[in-house]
Amino acid sequence: MAAKQEETLLSRCEIPIIDLAHIGTDVCPMKSVVRRIGQQLFTALSTKGLAVLVNHGIADEKLKSVYGDLDNFCALPEGCQAQYLRNPVSNHGYVRPGMDQFDNTKTELRHSFNITTLNAASMPAQEEVPEFTKHAVPLAQDLTKLSRALLQALAYALGVPPGTFLDCHSGMMQGDGRNPSIMRLLYYPPVPPEDEGPCCQSDVVHYTRCGAHADYGTFTLIAQDSEGGLGVKLNGSEKWQAVGHLPGAILVQTGEFLAAWTANLLPALVHRVVVPAGSYARARSRHCVAFFCHPDNDAVLPALPIRAAPVPAPPAFTPHPHLTLHHRLLNAAHHIQKRFKETYA
Numbered sequence: 001m002a003a004k005q006e007e008t009l010l011s012r013c014e015i016p017i018i019d020l021a022h023i024g025t026d027v028c029p030m031k032s033v034v035r036r037i038g039q040q041l042f043t044a045l046s047t048k049g050l051a052v053l054v055n056h057g058i059a060d061e062k063l064k065s066v067y068g069d070l071d072n073f074c075a076l077p078e079g080c081q082a083q084y085l086r087n088p089v090s091n092h093g094y095v096r097p098g099m100d101q102f103d104n105t106k107t108e109l110r111h112s113f114n115i116t117t118l119n120a121a122s123m124p125a126q127e128e129v130p131e132f133t134k135h136a137v138p139l140a141q142d143l144t145k146l147s148r149a150l151l152q153a154l155a156y157a158l159g160v161p162p163g164t165f166l167d168c169h170s171g172m173m174q175g176d177g178r179n180p181s182i183m184r185l186l187y188y189p190p191v192p193p194e195d196e197g198p199c200c201q202s203d204v205v206h207y208t209r210c211g212a213h214a215d216y217g218t219f220t221l222i223a224q225d226s227e228g229g230l231g232v233k234l235n236g237s238e239k240w241q242a243v244g245h246l247p248g249a250i251l252v253q254t255g256e257f258l259a260a261w262t263a264n265l266l267p268a269l270v271h272r273v274v275v276p277a278g279s280y281a282r283a284r285s286r287h288c289v290a291f292f293c294h295p296d297n298d299a300v301l302p303a304l305p306i307r308a309a310p311v312p313a314p315p316a317f318t319p320h321p322h323l324t325l326h327h328r329l330l331n332a333a334h335h336i337q338k339r340f341k342e343t344y345a
């Protein structure tokens with residue numbers, strides 16, 4: 001008998017799918033298409049907090065190559081990995097399991113490699129992971145371009161000149177320290193069998209892959225393999241729901257900055273990655289590429305003359321507690337530094 005498939009938001013068609021075909025390029029956008037995408041994105045982010053992007057132009061092979069490179073990096077001896085440990089100032093580099101933590105009640109099993117500059121000298125050397133730079137740099141450039149196209153689409157939807165958000169995100173992946181956007185490569189290793197942790201037999205060891213949180217920036221793009229585990233609380237709901245997987249698609253989810261910028265009209269999406277049930281799934285690893293689109297450090301949240309968009313009012317939503325701490329005039333660098341301190345040990 002076939003195994004019962006897990007019910008997910010995607011399998012129930014509960015996440016809006018946005019077709020990016022014919023959007024043009026970030027420097028030469030097809031305006032009518034960008035406008036339509038802006039409306040769809042606004043509706044999706046205000047009602048759900050996330051959307052699925054298809055026909056975005058980023059080939060799956062590019063993602064798979066990067067997943068493979070990260071596997072190879074994680075298999076290097078610890079001493080060799082140590083040369084690439086995350087630099088707390090630039091936020092670039094390798095983050096070992098336990099070095100950053102969202103849920104302090106569980107062991108988070110996660111390796112990540114933060115990329116904040118595309119300079120080859122900051123990447124694992126060719127002798128160590130031969131094609132890391134060759135694969136990671138074009139992918140980061142593609143995700144930057146995709147983010148720029150979405151920033152223009154959002155500007156149309158919010159009734160501000162199309163360049164408004166682009167101007168506040170001009171330093172993305174420029175490597176000059178002006179903008180904290182990150183492409184994060186994530187590898188979640190297999191999870192030890194239930195109740196058998198590194199501690200003594202009687203210990204009840206609780207693992208997770210990534211504790212509940214909302215991302216700090218404007219929005220996050222997420223490409224994931226088919227292993228599952230990503231769960232979200234849709235806007236206005238307290239219920240955790242599995243997202244599921246649509247081959248080749250990229251998710252976009254709202255971050256805290258966009259929430260603050262829009263006076264919570266587009267609330268930040270609370271999400272996590274759990275350990276899948278069953279010994280087969282636990283024994284498998286998971287991969288993801290998350291691109292965190294952040295405003296420039298000197299961007300000050302402008303008051304948006306939000307045009308009444310033709311969408312239903314968003315459901316009532318209690319903002320994440322730290323949202324109340326940052327005020328519409330808080331500057332981008334302050335907010336990011338505060339949130340990094342909370343996350344990194």
Ligand SMILES: O=C(O)CCC(=O)C(=O)O
Binds near residue numbers: 273290
């Ligand atoms: O692995 C994922 O799908 C999400 C990771 C994540 O939420 C994060 O790194 O902020």
Ligand SMILES: [Fe+2]
Binds near residue numbers: 213214215271
């Ligand atoms: Fe996240």
